[in-house]
Amino acid sequence: MLKDLTNEKLVCLNIEARDWKEAIYKSAEPLLLAGKIKKSYIEAIINTIEETGPYIVITKNVALPHARAEYGAIESAIGIATLKKPVCFGSEENDPVKYIFCLSAHDNTSHLMALADLTALLERKDFYKMLDQAQSASEIISYINNL
Template sequence: MKFLEERLVALDVVATTPEETIRKAGELLVQQGAVEESYIDAMLLSYEENGPYFVLAPQIALPHARPEDGVKEASVSLVRLKKPLNFGSERNDPVKFVFALGASSSEEHLEILQKLTVLLNDQHNLEKLESAEDYQQIKALFN
């Protein structure tokens, strides 16, 4: 599983639309060989068709698509936006952190969500994600 490894994390990314943000988070997964390019299109289509259902908590979006849409390996990337963006979620906009998930099975999907939930349920961790100046400070949150 590739879970927020250094090459899967991009800080202070500039993006002007939710679609651009999802694409950037997906490209990190593609570059590491975790998903195919088609997976990005599937995530974008899912957002287009279903709206911001994956904006699960204040500031946090977890875009994903189905395993058969091109997942090669369970993986999670993170894009921290320089400026938060509205995804269309009344309760949880604006979004600052975008975690793109790639899971090749339901079991993996649950495992990834559990790892993220433990991390993101702690308000201190969110503050540290917000203020981290480099990858090492983010990595310290998982250990």
């Protein structure tokens, strides 16, 4: 479940980023600091986007950056980040991105239930409103835990 893979330390609000690369680095940094990923994981995300395009922009205003486990996923986790000013990733359909959910999956299955929970949240307008209005990470985690 989503609440099992995220916590207040993995939430960043109102990140300032000049471009999509900086947005990836800053949104993934809490996972790096928490020991969930290695720096090579962040680099793999960026390299993959440069090679294959903005496939991580999964719906309007939302990116789900991730890479293969062997590039440095230590533990499954999901970081939640909002951008102060949305940035473009090159997705004609879904840019600009304002919400980033950085995924670390250390195997092929442990994160699937959490992704299902996240997908359900992304269909709720009140979730985006809460993300926009949240003043602290604890508000976001409380919202998720009370679903």
